[in-house]
Amino acid sequence: MSQILKKYQVNSINNNEVKNVDFSNLSFWENANCLTDFSSPWDKNPISKIEFRALHDLENFYFNFRVFDTDVFIDKKDNSFDSIGNSDRVELFFRTNESLNPYYCLEIDTSGRIMDFKAHPDKDFDFNWNWPKNEIEVKTSKDEISFIVEGRISIQSLKDLNLIKNNALEAGVFSAKFSLAENLQYEPTWISWVDPNTETPNFHIASSFGKFIL
Template sequence: MKEYQVVLITKNVKNEMEILDQSIWENANCLTDFSSPWNNDLVSKIEFRALWNAQNLYFNFRVFDTDIYIDEKDNSIDSIGNSDRVELFFRANDSLNPYYCLEIDTSARLMDFEAKPNKDFDFSWKWPKEDLSITASKDEVSFTVEGRISIESLNKLNLIQNNIIEAGIFRAKFSKDENQNYEPTWISWVNPNTETPNFHIASSFGKLILIK
């Protein structure tokens, strides 16, 4: 499995802080190893960073793309699911029974749900609000989605074992096709080696190693 080392934050950080200072993020490892195994087109550069301390796991996606599509008809699951977004999946083991999904669009709308094998999704399940914070921003060349997840909530879901979190890291990019319809390009850290795009499979996960 692919591995990413999550650096421990040594500075004092307020537990409620949603956005870490840039000086703190500079200590994180930068993951750029993303691709779309089902599409030959070049994908925009993605930088993923994560940090942790005793209270929280912090994550940061910076995507170098300004051609962003958001379905703004409402704030429903379907609307978020039809928008450019980044995604984090977490599992206890490769049985995927269950696993947990966070899908976040460029305006920080969240689609969170519990899942079981064969795309059995429970959209009534929600990550506890007090254990999760998310923000999004844009600049001239990119958009950023970042947030924090409490270590307590990850432990309650049995998602940290021997300082390892098994996770999938993904992006959905929507572009117009020749019929002027928006269609997704699916981008992943780990190539799941499937004929068609599928993140909801055991082979799409890697390991986040919490370094002490």
């Protein structure tokens, strides 16, 4: 039996609006629905507020994460995926179908580094795969109370990967927050839009996805 997916409405905008307005401008996002129902089902401690917004036009899917956190951890030892994986970040996953065969992952840290990879069930990751370079753009910024990770993904690349079906995308929206633990190591708190109902943190599972209605 197919799961009933949690839904988020991605409002459409006129292409002309984008040509005249920088998508990193706050006013650009006024027409977007604001998604805030994030949780960390495996952690009892309160999490920082997260706002997610998305819009689309004929050419691009636009996304914006605002995380109300100023104590940001970033691993700067190098620019490897390992380093990104040890940093505070936001994540967008897109799947072709409920069997996750395949699905595509974008994990973006607060400096705009992207860990992009193709995946198959049971955490079978292909790190040699990359999102087509000119089809994705990411920007980051911060203010006194939050950091922002936002970007655009071309509609064409989403179609080429067979991710848009019946004007919808099946997507996971996540965040990872690293905090200094008692053992003086940085330990992650895993945050998700959809509670996957797993005993331990796992985003790489069908039950962690919802649906973006375009």
